Amino acid sequence: MRPGCRLPAACLLATLVTAVPAEAQQSTRRPLELSGGIVWTAPRALGSVDANLLDADGTPVPFFRADIEAGAGLGLEVIVSQAVARRIDVELSGGWTRFDVRTVIRGDIEDVPDVTVSEALSRYSVEGGVAWRFAEQGRLAWFLRGSAGWMREVVGDMSLAENGLVFGGGLGFKYWMARRATGQDQFGIRVEMRVLNRRDGIPLDDGGFRLWPAAAASAVVKF
Numbered sequence: 703m704r705p706g707c708r709l710p711a712a713c714l715l716a717t718l719v720t721a722v723p724a725e726a727q728q729s730t731r732r733p734l735e736l737s738g739g740i741v742w743t744a745p746r747a748l749g750s751v752d753a754n755l756l757d758a759d760g761t762p763v764p765f766f767r768a769d770i771e772a773g774a775g776l777g778l779e780v781i782v783s784q785a786v787a788r789r790i791d792v793e794l795s796g797g798w799t800r801f802d803v804r805t806v807i808r809g810d811i812e813d814v815p816d817v818t819v820s821e822a823l824s825r826y827s828v829e830g831g832v833a834w835r836f837a838e839q840g841r842l843a844w845f846l847r848g849s850a851g852w853m854r855e856v857v858g859d860m861s862l863a864e865n866g867l868v869f870g871g872g873l874g875f876k877y878w879m880a881r882r883a884t885g886q887d888q889f890g891i892r893v894e895m896r897v898l899n900r901r902d903g904i905p906l907d908d909g910g911f912r913l914w915p916a917a918a919a920s921a922v923v924k925f
Contacts, residue, residue, distance in 0.1 A: 834846050893917075
């Protein structure tokens with residue numbers, strides 16, 4: 703108890719408050735993380751389209767067949783992550799990915815050799831997500847993540863652009879390589895395997911449910 707204190711209860715409270723170390727008082731602040739890195743999407747078959755002519759009696763006659771596929775994509779991504787509970791983070795991400803859409807025209811009725819037409823496509827997206835850190839040991843933290851958001855797809859020559867929705871889920875980990883003097887994590891890497899799905903946007907397929915495998919790697923800083 704402080705000398706000269708006439709209210710014992712007040713003096714005891716003041717003593718306890720001033721005795722708490724600065725680190726302990728700040729420990730309730732939930733850290734903010736900023737990640738930036740690259741995203742890779744796997745090649746994906748998008749289906750086929752048959753072009754037919756009609757015979758005099760109305761019977762379909764195959765004219766040609768078009769097989770459509772998306773090539774591997776590469777892009778950039780930024781993620782801002784805020785812890786809202788001991789193992790739960792909410793995230794806001796923005797990304798850009800570029801890939802080629804190829805159409806192979808086969809089986810032409812006039813025996814024309816196969817022709818491949820390719821068009822570059824860019825996808826911009828903004829998503830919100832939730833990550834659950836289900837296993838943490840030392841500097842390694844494993845997490846599951848789900849996200850959903852808005853996307854805009856643009857053909858390379860800007861002749862066509864459409865909005866749509868994008869959804870994702872994945873498994874990943876963070877490994878913290880550097881720590882502050884207080885022992886708190888500061889700098890590390892983030893690696894994640896994902897599956898993606900899209901709705902609307904530029905018509906690339908028959909609109910069915912198709913999963914796009916993807917992977918992401920980034921550097922992450924904790925504030």
